[in-house]
Each structure stands twice: as structure tokens, then as C-alpha cells.
Amino acid sequence: MERNFAVILGVLGKPSDRFMSVGYKTSSPTVFERIQTAARIPLVKGVELIEGAGDDIHPGNKQAVKSALDEAGLELAAVNPNLWGEVQWGRGTVSAPEAAIRRMAVDRIKTAMDLAAELGCGYVGIWPGQDGYDYLLEADYQKMYAWWVEGIQQAADHLPQVRLGLEYKPYEPRAHSFIDSATKALLLLRDIDRPNVGMTFDVGHALYLHENLGEVVALAQREGRLFNVDLNDNFGDWDWDLNFGSAHLYEFIEMLYWIKRTGFSGWYSADLFAYRTDAARSVEESLSWLNAMQDFVDRTSLEQFDRLLEAGDPNEVSRFFRSALFPA
Amino acid sequence: MERNFAVILGVLGKPSDRFMSVGYKTSSPTVFERIQTAARIPLVKGVELIEGAGDDIHPGNKQAVKSALDEAGLELAAVNPNLWGEVQWGRGTVSAPEAAIRRMAVDRIKTAMDLAAELGCGYVGIWPGQDGYDYLLEADYQKMYAWWVEGIQQAADHLPQVRLGLEYKPYEPRAHSFIDSATKALLLLRDIDRPNVGMTFDVGHALYLHENLGEVVALAQREGRLFNVDLNDNFGDWDWDLNFGSAHLYEFIEMLYWIKRTGFSGWYSADLFAYRTDAARSVEESLSWLNAMQDFVDRTSLEQFDRLLEAGDPNEVSRFFRSALFPA
């Protein structure tokens, strides 16, 4: 399996939430400091950057940031427009109720695509966290669906060589995200119908929707739509963005089997909120877990996994895991 | 709105569960007794029957049952093959691991279609409760998907004039149902690609998956795929199959707005487990709630709902509901 391990650079910054709005940490490192930190984390080969005037990368610093990445020996894995944290996006982006906002959002995606292409990066992640609804009778679901299809088609056609990844999430910050599940995303991708548009798969989002990670990969890869994997973990109840590997194990191993079987070769990006832990250590632990799990799946032949599926006997699976983790 | 109200006839029988396997009631009324009971429930115009050797209808009693329905003045709304409660289906039907079982399941659907057609009924509901998986690494998700597409295509082509409705459900009796959400069902319907195959929508299944009922109708009707609505209620945590209207209100009203806007004209069938209540009274209450809500939505013009959506102001929606339910 490919070991394209990255970190979303904001993970190394200063996290806040609705209660601790001043932030959980006392310092707020610059993008250049965070690049230095990322470079020191074992296993990290690339970074994802947020594009925006107040964010990681923008016209005013793009060359300096690219130079810093080059010096640090880090690849640019993705350039993601900030579609969630600027006040104009409060009620949505590509499916906002106001037409002017929707146009701005599509333009913004194009801007990020241009910037990515300019910097030699072929990927733009789209997480439309503000698109959805909080209350009943607040939104017109058919219009929202149509806006997503049209908007993303326009963006996709702007630069066909840049790939766009839609990231679904059940909810938060909206009480209902519009693109809220793997199959909603896949349905939408059918209607968008562009080869350069696929899925960014945040494993934590699937876990708290009680989707099965392996099944998400299997279904997305039926159509070749798995473009990117975001790493974190939770207890199945909310998007805690804990260290990857801190809560689940077997689900991740099954997911890696499907990744191996279907030949995914994109980036795995640590996407955590290290509110109360050392962020660099949390990233290191997360990637070390992924690495160990990949080693395990690579040591196990695809045939052995296939035999388990073929047998369909949960007791055999139980013995398989137990003998691997707790050898006599 | 159409007021095609029905009851699934088994609702009037003797319910059991995994703990009370002897059943919660002391008598087990025959299909003929249950037809008599159904005929006495206000608002009931039709019934759904389960097809099977030990169930409501089968070759040995089909004429007698049809006669009883005619005499009782009840329409036959659906003939649903028992794909969940016969021992051969324990590990699945159309996507069972064994090819012989899969063939039996498709044949069984065709049998129910033939029976429906013979009795002048145009609808067969398919609830594949046993299809899915309980454990990780137990099932091959890509094969299961393909089996569903092929199997339902074969059934659909058998009698194109009979409509088939796939009923999704998040889980139970399997820990993961294979057809587990509205968008999974819609994705599958794209690949099945037959005009006579659509969705049976059990509102309780959506509620405990935290789907929004109105959005499900909106998305299904974008493609004209809402064929049938099953009525019950729960507290968002499990498929309790409580009386319709006993837990939710606003969700149902929004759903009915979308039903009216998109022109659904199929059956609404009470689908309850009246473990500890009088079943006929529970059906009566359920249909009375639906009737009252339909009256309310019919009294409110589509334009008024449209204006609320257009305004997108939850405080206006709040005032709308409050002034309707608690007039000063």
C-alpha cells in the first residue's frame, strides 16, 4: 500500500471551540513555524493547506510558503479553500440561499484550483460544513441538490486537470449537513458526472454516522471515486477528531483491506483537533498507528482476507484478529 | 392529498420479540379475523398482506382471502413476500452468501408479483431485513451490491406492470442492513434502472437514522421513486414501531408538505408493533393523526409553505407552528 502520509497544517495551530473561544493553547504558530514542525514529525511526507486571506496560503505569501515547503522537503498534498470560517459563509457556500454567495463560493473553489495548479498540486478538497440546515422548513432540498450539481460542475470544468474532493459529514456545524453521508455523496457525484470530482473520506465522519468504513471504500471504489482519506477517531457519537487509532481498530483494518484490494493511492492526512494534547505528538501517534496497521495488512495476504470473507464466519474472523494481536 | 390509508394486516396479529418469544398477547387471530378487524377501523381503505406458506396469503387460501377483502370493502394495497421470517433467509435473501438462496429469493419475489397481479394488485413491497452483516469482515460489499442490482432487475423484468418497492432500514435484524439509507436505496435504484422499481419509505426507519423525512421525500421524488409510505414512530433511537404521531410532529408536517408538492399518490400503511396496546386502536390513532396532519397541510396553501422556505427564517417557522397549534 502507498504510504502517502500528510498532515492538515492547521492541526498544528491553536484550536478553539464555542466555549473556549480564546483557544486551548497560549500560542498561535505561524504557517512557517507549523511547516517546520510538520517536517520534524516522523512519517509526514506532505501537508494540506487552507487557502484564504487569514489562512495558510494566499496571494501574499504563496511563494514564501512554497519555498518553505520545498526547503522542508514536504509535498503539497492539497489546497483547500476556507469555505467554513469566513463570516460570509455562515449560511452556506455552493448551496447558500443567496445567489451572490453561491457565485462567490464557486469562484473561490476556482481560485484554490488555480493556486493549486500554480504550485504543482493536483488536489483541492471541499468541505462544505456550513451548507445544510438547522431547523425544519428552513431549506429547499431540491434546490440545494441542484445548486451542488451545477456549482461543482462549473468548478470542475474550470481546470479539468485538478481533482476536486467533496467531503461529506453527517452534521456540524449545521444540525444537518447537506452532503451528509457516503451514499449521498456518491449519488451527487453521479449527477455531477465529472472525472475530476470524487470523494474526500474523513473516517471520523463515517464512524459517527455508524457507516462501516470498509463498505464506504468498497462502494466509492466501485466507481473509482475515493480520492483522499482524512484520519482521526471518535467514539461513534460525535466528530471528536481524536488521535487516529485511539478508539477503533478492527474497522480501520477492514478499511485498509478494501483500500489494498481496490488500489487507492492518494494521500492520508491527519485531521485532528489536538485541544489538550501536544499536536505534533498526536499527529505522530496517528500516523504511527496507520503505519502499523498497514504493515499488518501488508503482512496478511489479500487471499487470507478474501478467504475470511468467503467463509463468512465471524468466529474465524475473531480467531484471526486474536491470534494476531494476542499470540499465545 | 390522497388519503389512501391502509394497514399491514400482521399489525393486528400477535407480536413477539426475542425476549417474549411466546408473544405479548394470548390469542393469535386468523387472517380472516384480522380482515374483519381492519374493516372496522375508521379511515382504513386497504390492507397489505404478507405472502408465505405460514402467512396471510398463499395458494391455498388466496381466493378465500380475496373474497373476504371484497366483502369487507377493503382494497389490496400490496402483496409482500415474507423475506425475513422463514428459516432459510437467516443470512440473507437476494444478497445471501449462497447462490441457491439468492435464486430462491428472486423466485419468491416473482411468485408474489404473480399473486399480486392475479388479485388485481399492482404493488409488491420488498423488505430485505436479513440482508446485511453483523460483524466486520463478514461480507463482500461489492458482491452484495451487484447481487441486488441483478436480482431486482430479474424480478422487475418478470412482470413490468407490477411495481416493486425496496424498503431501506438502518439495521435490525442485522447489525448492518445492506440497504440502510434513503440515499443507498436511491443509488441502487440508479443501477437497477427499471421504471417499476422504487422505494417503500418507512418513516420510522428514517427517524432513527436521523434522516429528515421531508428531505427523503424531496430526493426520492426528484427521481419519481417514492412508491409507498409506511407509518409508525419512535424516539430517534430505534425502530420501536410506536403509534404514528406519538413522538414526532413537525417532521411529519414537513414531510406532508413535500408529499403534496411532489404529488405522491400511493398508499400510507400503518406498520406498527402493538406489543402492549390494543392494535386496532393503535392503528386508528395512527391514521387519525395522519388525517389531522393532512387536513392541516391542506388548509395551509403550498404558497405559504413555499414562502417559509424562501424566507429561510426559523423564527418565522416557529411562529407559524405555534400560532397554528396554540392559537392565542
Place this chain on the structure above:
Amino acid sequence: MERNFAVILGVLGKPSDRFMSVGYKTSSPTVFERIQTAARIPLVKGVELIEGAGDDIHPGNKQAVKSALDEAGLELAAVNPNLWGEVQWGRGTVSAPEAAIRRMAVDRIKTAMDLAAELGCGYVGIWPGQDGYDYLLEADYQKMYAWWVEGIQQAADHLPQVRLGLEYKPYEPRAHSFIDSATKALLLLRDIDRPNVGMTFDVGHALYLHENLGEVVALAQREGRLFNVDLNDNFGDWDWDLNFGSAHLYEFIEMLYWIKRTGFSGWYSADLFAYRTDAARSVEESLSWLNAMQDFVDRTSLEQFDRLLEAGDPNEVSRFFRSALFPA
């Protein structure tokens, strides 16, 4: 029933969250502006203030704030120390791992009690949002329990005439709150064993834990421990802090029956996050719903409710609600 309706003054400010850290609104009204706003909202009789150097009330503005409340004709319902949004509390307050932080937290509660008493207010709400744990093997649960008992006893004994209300919440911002349910709070209150310590009951916290609101009131009032009610709503999946009354109805009515039956006479405080709505209007709607529901419960005799409970027939309850909300 008492109609002591209040608003937590911060509700009228500028909300942010972990994604929109700049805030969802463009202005951030001062405490004095928010008092003016509160005074204009129909039904509002009192306010809850947050105590803290950067918050609503502190030594530097206490007289001015009290004067502003008096001029506005608003009562001071509670003075709540900010135990969640100052950086020293990131890993907890009364049960923080560091002894020095725990002492600071208890002192801080005493400070808020002194301030409350000085301003003629008899209530201090304690919401220990940061107390809990995110990961397994992170915390010593027995020590935490003991710290809560000791810490709150010390605070309670500081000024026995001021009442303290512990507010439980399942989770957020910690993945596991320590005081996470009504019965956990009641168990702790047994060990704290002080007459001036009881429960602040946030109805939204109960709803997303799938507690039944009426049962919470019934159990808390067996011991006379319901001190305060916080108002908001959600869909049973997270603490959305939506307008009270926007998602649930029957649960609130049952709760008000138990409130009436057990004689609760404290404050009801709107505790919302009006991210994308006009906050004053959201408070007005919330209190208008409560008022309408109280009217309904007051119109219905306690005897009628008692008869429903005595009969224990859900179909009678169904008819009761239906005939009230949708009279023929």
C-alpha cells in the same frame, strides 16, 4: 405554574464555534447593550450573568451592571462563574488533574457566590464543561468523584444562603463529561449532601442523552433538587441549542406536568446559540412556546393528567394530545 422567565445574557452576544472562530455575527454587543435588548423581549423578567474578567460581570463593572438591570426592570436570576472559557480550565476545574487548578476553581465559585449575594441574587450555576476526559485511561474516575464531593462541599459551606446548581451534560467540550447524566448528578448530590446544592437542568442536555424530561423532573424532585431549568432544543443527536420548542413538543408538556405536580418555582432561562438567527427573536419564540405550553398544562387539570397515568393506555394519551392540538 410560576412564569419566572429569564435569558442567559450571553445568548444575545456573538456566537462562534471551532470552525467559525471569528464568530457568526459582525458585531459583539456589550453587556449594557445586551441588557437593553433583553428588556425589550416580551416575557423576559430576569437574566443570568456570566462572572469573569472578560465576561458579563466582574468587580470592575458590578455596580454599573446592577444599575443597568434595575433601570431595565430585570431581575438577576443567577451569577455563573465562567468555568469553561478561560485557558486555565482547559483540562478541568473542580476535578482538574492539578491541585492548584482545583483550588482556583473552588475559590472562583466562592467569588461568584459572594458577588451574587452582594447583588441580592441567591443562585450560582455551575457548568463544568471542561471536567471529564477525551481518551481512555486518561482519568482516574474515583479521584474525580471525590474531588467533586469535596470541592462542592467547600463551596456550599462558604455561603449556605446561596444555592448552587450543578448542570450535567453528556459530553462537549469533553468527549465524556464527568457529570454526564441526571442520575450521576443525583448520586453526587447524595454524597455532597448539602441543602443548598441542587441541579440546573438543561433540557437539551437530557434530550440528546435520550433521557425523558418528565422522568428527570420526577426523580430530581423526589429529593427536592430541581433548582433551575435551562431552555433550548435539539434533534436528540447533539446539543444544538436551537430555539426551545422547535423540535420537541410532547416531552416538554410531560415535563411541565411533573413541574406542576412537584411544585418547582425557580427560573426558566433561555440558553440558546443563535448562530444564524436573530437572537432576541429566538429568545422571544422560545419563551412564547414555554408560555403557550404552560397555558395548556394549566388549562388541563392535574387530575386529568393523573388519570392518563393511572390508565396507562398510550392510545388515550394519543387522543388527548390530538384533540387538543387538532380539534375537529
Place this chain on the structure above:
Amino acid sequence: MERNFAVILGVLGKPSDRFMSVGYKTSSPTVFERIQTAARIPLVKGVELIEGAGDDIHPGNKQAVKSALDEAGLELAAVNPNLWGEVQWGRGTVSAPEAAIRRMAVDRIKTAMDLAAELGCGYVGIWPGQDGYDYLLEADYQKMYAWWVEGIQQAADHLPQVRLGLEYKPYEPRAHSFIDSATKALLLLRDIDRPNVGMTFDVGHALYLHENLGEVVALAQREGRLFNVDLNDNFGDWDWDLNFGSAHLYEFIEMLYWIKRTGFSGWYSADLFAYRTDAARSVEESLSWLNAMQDFVDRTSLEQFDRLLEAGDPNEVSRFFRSALFPA
């Protein structure tokens, strides 16, 4: 740690559910056959029996069953009255609405206690699955609480040398169980206030309530109330009663740390529904996982766990688990 491993004998029988009422298996082994099967499962030292006219043990077969256990070399771990599967219990037992049923239930517990004592067994488990409510305004929560206190006190005083274990469960078969959480049970145990009454802890019930298993043990053992542990697993969404160890790992290890630290010495009983697996193999796998986890916790010193808790650094916990499960 003690390795008192048992199986609830019904696990080896024929399971059914509300959809597959005929049962998932074709044969229904007798109690004697199931004793033979249990004796052949590695690690099994004892069994729990269900007391009832149609169940494992009753006056008509008690000597024969005891003899069969003795011959098989199996200890009798518990005698549990069937309080869920006889038609008179449909609306509850110790807290049923009818006084006559409540008396029958208390008498039935006494009968089971007498039988246990006669057979040299000191434990009676009480799982009141039918006690609770399905609908709002269906039950009087204060009366139910009082009935539980009085009823269990009466039973406990009948034979003080026999221990009673109350087993809580969030819900099912009732939409709300009355004894629904660990802290509800502990609160009730305070009021029952008898040394021979404690808690039967079904780990699956805690998991789908999102309780933390280690914390449940810590809190119950503060008061010495953990009497018995029931083993199974699920995905945090429902009481699937899957093989123990098939879904969770770290939660169980933390639980065993607390068990070791607090000195629990009772039985661990496999409590599964092996609908679609070989039941004996599922029990064997479950107990093998527990055994392997106990080995792991025993190899790790209490001091090492204590140091992790003292440090409170999730990254250290992460490294601890990773180096143990995936040594370099």
C-alpha cells in the same frame, strides 16, 4: 485476576427475534444437552440458569439438572428468574402497574432465591426488561421508583445470604427501561440499602448507552456493588449481543484494569445471541478474548496503569497500546 468464566445456558439454545419468530436454528437443545455442550467449551467453569416452568430449571427438574451439572464438572453461577418472557410480565414485574403482578414478581424472586440456596448457589440475577415505558405520559416515575425500592428490599430480606444483582439496560424490550443506566442503578441501590443487593453489569448495555466501562466499574466499586459481569459486544448503537471482543478492545482493557484495581472476584458470563453463528464457538471465542485481555492486564503491572492515569497524556496511552499490540 479471577478467571471465573461462565455461560448463560440459554445462549446455547435456539434464538428468535420479532421477525424470525420461528427461530434462527432448526433444533432446540434441551437443558441437559446444553449442559453437555457447555462442559465441552474451553474455559467454561460455570453456568447461569434461567428459572421458570418452561425454562432451564424448575421444581420438576431441579435435582436432575443439579446432577447433570455436577457430572459435567460445572458450577452453578446464578439462578435467574424469568422476568421477561412469560406473558404476565408484558407490562412489567416489580414495577408493573398492577399490584397483583408486582406481588407475583417479588414472590418469584424469592422462589429463585430459595432454589439457588437449595442448590448451593449464592446469586440471583434480576433483569427487569419489561419494566419501563414505551410512550410519554404512560407511567408514574415516582411510583415506579418506590416500587423498586420496596420490592427489592422485601426480596433481599427474604434470604440475606443470597445476593441479588440488578441488571440495568438503556432500553429494549421497553422503549425506556426504568433501570436504564449504571448511575440510576447505583442511586436505587442507595435507597434499597441492603448489603446483599448489587449490580449485574452487562458490558454491552453500557456500550450502547455510551457509558465508559472502566468508569462504571470505578463508580460501582466505590460502593462495593459490582457483583457480576455479563459479556458481549456491539457497535455502540444497540444491544446486538455479539461475540465479546468482536467490536471493542481498549474499553475492555481499561475495564479490566479497574476490575483488578478494585478487586472484583465474581463471575464473568457469556451472554450472547448467536443468531447466525455456532453458539459454542461464539462462547469459546468470547471467553478466549477475555482470557487474552486478562493475561495482558496481568502482565502489565497496576503501577504501569497508574502511571498512565497519573500522567494523563493520551499520547502515552496511544504508545502503550500500540507497542503492545504491534511491537516493532
